[in-house]
Amino acid sequence: MSASHYHTCQRNIGKPVEIRTHDGRVHRGIIRRVDNRMVYLDPLPRRNFGGYAYGWGWGWGGFGWGVALGAIAGLAILPWFFW
Template identity: 85%
Template structure:
C-alpha cells in the first residue's frame, strides 16, 4: 500500500492534502517532498482577516514528515478549503 501512496504523493507535490495515519492522527499540509520512507508536509498558509499582514505569508523551512507505511488514507484538498 505504501508504494501506491508514494506514487500519489510524488505526483501531487505542491498540492494541499489531508493524511490519516494508523494511530488516528490527521495531518493537513502541502506536500513539499517525498522520499522512499516519508512524505514531508509544509503547513497550510494562514489567511489574515484583519490587521497588518503580507498576504499568504511565507515558509521558512518548518514542516514535518509522515511515514509512508503509517498512512491509512490520503485526500487531496481543494484550495478553497481553507
Template identity: 60%
Template sequence: MSRHYDFCRQNVGRPVKIVTHDGQTHRGIIRKVNPSKVFLDPIDGNRGPGGYGIGYYGGWGWGGFGLGIALGAIATIAFLPFFFW
C-alpha cells in the first residue's frame, strides 16, 4: 500500500489538511480510508465540521461519508490543530 494509505488508516478521526498535486486544498476529519481513496468530513474555518448548518454533509445523501480524495492525487498531508476551527 502507499504511504498515504498507511498514514490515513492510522489517523482516522483526526483533522487534516490535504493538498493535491493540482494545488487544491482540502481540510477535514478523516472518516474512512480504502485502498484508493480517503474520505473526509469537510471543515470550513468559519462554520466547523460540515460547514452548512445541517451537520456534516457526509451524514446522509452522500453515501455516509463526505468528500473522497484519490490517494494517488495527494501531494501532502498535514495535521490541523483543533483550535483551527
C-alpha cells in the first residue's frame, strides 16, 4: 500500500492534501518532498482577520513535518478553496 501512496504523493508535490494515519490522526498540509520513508508537509496558509498569514517552511531542512508512508491509511488531494 505504501508504494501506491509514494507514487500518489510524488505526482502531487506542491498540492494541498489531507492524510489520515492508521492511529486516527489527520494531517493537512502542502506536500513539499517525498522520500522512500516519509512525506514532508508544510502547513497550509491560514486565514487571518484582515488578510492572509502564510506558513513558511520550518523544522529540519525547511520542511514542516513528516508523515511515515507506512502509517498512511488514507490520502486526499484538497481543492485550494477548502481552507
